[in-house]
Amino acid sequence: MLDSIEQKNHKYEEVLIVKRLLGIMLTILLVIALLQAGGNVVTKADSGKVVLKLTIGNAIMTVNDKAVALDVAPVIIESRTLLPIRWIAEPLGAKVDWDNSTKKVTVTLENTKIELWIGKSTAQVNGVAKPIDATNSKVVPVIINSRTMIPVRFISENLGCQVDWNNTTRTVTITYEKVVIVEKIKVGLVTDVGGRGDKSFNDSALRGLENWAAGVKMVAGTGYKALTTDEFNKIIADEAPDLADRGIKSFAVEPVVLESKANEDYVPNLKKLADEGCKLVIGVGFMLTDAITEVAPQYPNTYFMLIDGVIDPAPANVVCYVFKEQEGSCLVGALVGQMTKSKKVGFVGGMDLQIIHKFEAGYMAGVKIVNPTEEVLVGYTGNFTNADDGQKIAKTQFDQGADIVYHASGACGIGVIKEAQARGAGYYAVGVDSDQDYLAPGRVLTSMIKHVDYACWLATKSVIEKTFTSGIVALGIKEGGVGISPMKYTKDIIPSGVLAKVDKIKQMIASGTLVVPDSREAFATFVPPTIP
Numbered sequence: 001m002l003d004s005i006e007q008k009n010h011k012y013e014e015v016l017i018v019k020r021l022l023g024i025m026l027t028i029l030l031v032i033a034l035l036q037a038g039g040n041v042v043t044k045a046d047s048g049k050v051v052l053k054l055t056i057g058n059a060i061m062t063v064n065d066k067a068v069a070l071d072v073a074p075v076i077i078e079s080r081t082l083l084p085i086r087w088i089a090e091p092l093g094a095k096v097d098w099d100n101s102t103k104k105v106t107v108t109l110e111n112t113k114i115e116l117w118i119g120k121s122t123a124q125v126n127g128v129a130k131p132i133d134a135t136n137s138k139v140v141p142v143i144i145n146s147r148t149m150i151p152v153r154f155i156s157e158n159l160g161c162q163v164d165w166n167n168t169t170r171t172v173t174i175t176y177e178k179v180v181i182v183e184k185i186k187v188g189l190v191t192d193v194g195g196r197g198d199k200s201f202n203d204s205a206l207r208g209l210e211n212w213a214a215g216v217k218m219v220a221g222t223g224y225k226a227l228t229t230d231e232f233n234k235i236i237a238d239e240a241p242d243l244a245d246r247g248i249k250s251f252a253v254e255p256v257v258l259e260s261k262a263n264e265d266y267v268p269n270l271k272k273l274a275d276e277g278c279k280l281v282i283g284v285g286f287m288l289t290d291a292i293t294e295v296a297p298q299y300p301n302t303y304f305m306l307i308d309g310v311i312d313p314a315p316a317n318v319v320c321y322v323f324k325e326q327e328g329s330c331l332v333g334a335l336v337g338q339m340t341k342s343k344k345v346g347f348v349g350g351m352d353l354q355i356i357h358k359f360e361a362g363y364m365a366g367v368k369i370v371n372p373t374e375e376v377l378v379g380y381t382g383n384f385t386n387a388d389d390g391q392k393i394a395k396t397q398f399d400q401g402a403d404i405v406y407h408a409s410g411a412c413g414i415g416v417i418k419e420a421q422a423r424g425a426g427y428y429a430v431g432v433d434s435d436q437d438y439l440a441p442g443r444v445l446t447s448m449i450k451h452v453d454y455a456c457w458l459a460t461k462s463v464i465e466k467t468f469t470s471g472i473v474a475l476g477i478k479e480g481g482v483g484i485s486p487m488k489y490t491k492d493i494i495p496s497g498v499l500a501k502v503d504k505i506k507q508m509i510a511s512g513t514l515v516v517p518d519s520r521e522a523f524a525t526f527v528p529p530t531i532p
Helices: 002-036 085-092 152-158 201-213 229-239 263-275 286-298 325-339 354-370 387-399 412-423 452-464 496-511 520-524
Strands: 049-055 060-063 066-069 075-077 080-084 095-099 104-109 112-117 122-125 128-131 142-144 147-151 162-166 171-177 185-190 216-219 223-226 253-258 280-284 303-307 318-323 344-349 375-380 404-408 428-433 444-450 471-475 482-484
Touching: 049 085, 080 085, 080 152, 085 095, 085 104, 085 147, 085 152, 112 152, 147 152, 152 162, 152 171, 185 201, 185 263, 185 452, 201 216, 201 229, 201 253, 201 280, 201 452, 253 263, 263 280, 263 286, 280 286, 280 452, 286 303, 303 452, 318 452, 325 354, 325 404, 325 428, 325 444, 325 482, 325 496, 344 354, 344 387, 344 412, 354 375, 354 404, 354 496, 354 520, 375 387, 387 404, 387 412, 404 412, 404 444, 412 428, 452 471
Parallel strands: 185 253, 185 280, 280 303, 303 318, 318 471, 344 375, 344 404, 404 428, 428 444
Antiparallel strands: 049 060, 049 171, 060 066, 075 080, 080 147, 095 104, 104 112, 112 122, 122 128, 142 147, 162 171, 216 223, 444 482
């Protein structure tokens, strides 16, 4: 009886030795062939999806269709497929450690840690004991030809792989779709006193951060909700058709917004966002210039973006985005100057500041280019928040003979648009910052688009891609910073010749052949060019 067993063992060992020799010879030949052909003998896959194919008894596997030589072929023991662990785990990006004293192999991939022991039917997955095969306790890791062989289904499925078996070809296919977990970064935004819902400047900034950069929308009473792809694309199409070719996409961003009710809120709001771990903090409007100047040096590891203000020289963690509002306003003026019937038009500014003078000067330059004799009435509300003040000035200008009034006055402009709507046919308002045409369809001739949204998106993108650079960034027509609305409700009443002249002026500005005045002083000496 014992002699019979010894003879069987002897024959088994002979067969095993022959198989090993054949396997080694095949491996050597394969490696030589691969090297001669420029083949790849490393096992780590280059892509996020990894597909491994192994055949029982074959010392050649494929990793994403690339041949790889194995030193031990897959085998079947106890009706289960066992594979060499290192050749399986490493192509998936897993780490394999061997403890010779305890005969333990540890496989680590992402947040999964699997510990197995040679000859033992129980393993540990993230510290929790699990049977390797619930129906057969004889299925255990073994060592063959000095290589650790692991039951394929247990190890693969616990690493998040899909395992498929083809009984005809005796081939096992392991598919691993790498899930890339990207931690969201917080990006904070502090509004100016106009706040959310101004239909203009602040809403544009919020759109750039929330809708574009973060891919979410604010739902009243609920909070943020992810935008669908169709919703995201529609927002771009509606609000920024001129930026359709700029590659706008969303990132792994968590927006945090604080609204300012008074100037005294700026500093504490900026500090609060920095203290909460925001990687980038956006200050909306020039009125936050002093606050960012004070706060930024206290948080050297936080980036700050200032819109419409200039800190020069800017600290290493501050970028200032400014706009060439005069260029967009020039296009508006050129359109208004050709469309007016009364040959008298109006301008309503908010606070009487240099930045608003840029709108005024550019607008007047555009009017002057197309009709040097037209009169432009100018008025200021002294604030950016009171719609009634905007309506009063618009009423006065309409009463004085103007038939089109352009505003650069924040929420005051809602009153300007309201007055044009009340007047009815023959009277128009012109919106600003965002596309405000929808506020009174047919009564808002166009809007001067100031892409604060795009600036917020660009700044967020620079932080995400680690390309943030301090300093001053100026966005004009050429850079995609300003323009005019697509005139969804009024384009059909505007003659093609009028639009063609506006487009020609736009081209001249973009090419640098027309420099638009950006102040009252510059406008005083402005000589309008001849438009072909």
